[in-house]
Amino acid sequence: MKLYKVDAIVLRSREMRDADRILTLLSRQKGKIKAVAHGVNKPSSRKRGAVQPFCYSSFLLYRGRELDSVNQCEGIEAFSGLRADLDRISYASYLAELTDSASMEDQIDGEAFFLLLTILHLISRDGADVELLTRSFEIRLLDIAGLRPHLDNCVGCGVPVESETVGFSSSTGGVVCGRCSGIAGDVKFFPRGTVEILKLLLKWDLKKTERIKVPPRVRQQLRQIMQNYISYHLEKKLATALFLEKLYYHY
Template sequence: MGVSKFRGIIIKESDVGEADKILTFFTKEYGKLHVRAKGARKAKSKYMASSQIFSYGDFVVFTGNNFKSLTQADIIEGFYDIRTDYEKLAYGSAVLEIVDKSTYEESENQEILRLILRTLQNLNKKDSEGRLIFSAFIFKYLQISGYTPELTSCVECGEEIDLNNLYFGIEGLLCKNCRNNSSHSTAVNYAAVYALNYIIDSDIKNMYNFKADKNTVDNLRKMADIFLENLDLNLKSLELLENI
């Protein structure tokens, strides 16, 4: 039993009891944590504003026997523009759901927290390109998780890739022959592969420092959807993205 402090972001909130919430944090110090915020759903609760997803700040919790209870919250960033824009909210929610469903409790990974924050900071900007940001996030997140696409030769047969006939499958680039034997692949353009190389090779701080035309963004999104199958997640938030 005792008090602990951490800096983190709320990646999920669930109602429990008459007025409480269970908050899922991704933190710098401890990785993913589940904390109860007592009375957070009450109109006059001091935790009402600080117990919502996307809230990033410094938090204090009391740990008892088999439970953690929120005792203090100082919000650094609430990512307001994400909350008030349907498209940004859909992409931001998908980012948080991916992290929630593919990480374990109290498994520290500061690179993931850096990536979450960098992604939301860019998504929060005026006129941000949600599809591009979301696609880049998927590739960098999977790279951190141990999945990096093969981009130099065919992932199936090892043959050199024809730059005029590029195809992308669940593990990376495919030649034309191997593409015909794959049930999960898509034709892509060279600009999208070039952009993907930039994302993979860049530090998190710089990974969003590029622009792409609509066709390239479309290609990156298709590639990201296929590559995301490596995590085998049932993402509810992707339903919000179907018409975006």
């Protein structure tokens, strides 16, 4: 069959000439897919709504030799709560770019799909703790991608790290004990409580994230740990992450 159907979240929707768009989709059935949507930028196009970034839509795709194309599509959920708010739309753009960067094409990844769908629902709610949900998303996505940092035992010698101050090294992949802190040039020290919150974010019910109370100083440390770690392992700084920094953190 040349035609196939998927439910997918639009990770990226790039405008091309002739009113076309190139879409990067994360589908429930087939993982990441690239497809062209012809003519969707025309004001009269009925497909227009369903191909916007972060839309959850149903697609009928035509398998092409080089690139698949959108035959039909229909929006399931537009997450309108996201779109009216610069804060949320900036975070959602980051989540989509991170998912795109951390997942390979044709890698069937229902887990990443459901994680992203859940998080988009949660951050579009009023009163959502968007920053903490983002940290939670990051650590879970890394876990799914097989890139999760080691948070219990020292990556150098394997002993449980139980001191009040914990070293963390992105390049060696997690926490280091005091004796191994010379193991890499990028070891930075954090209170153990910060690392404990990171562990909690991995296991805690996502829908109850707001119940975890995290002071601003610890949020900043969590951001620093995750952003350094992600940049190191993806070998780049994401454009949307830089945008968030400019928007909110000014460093």
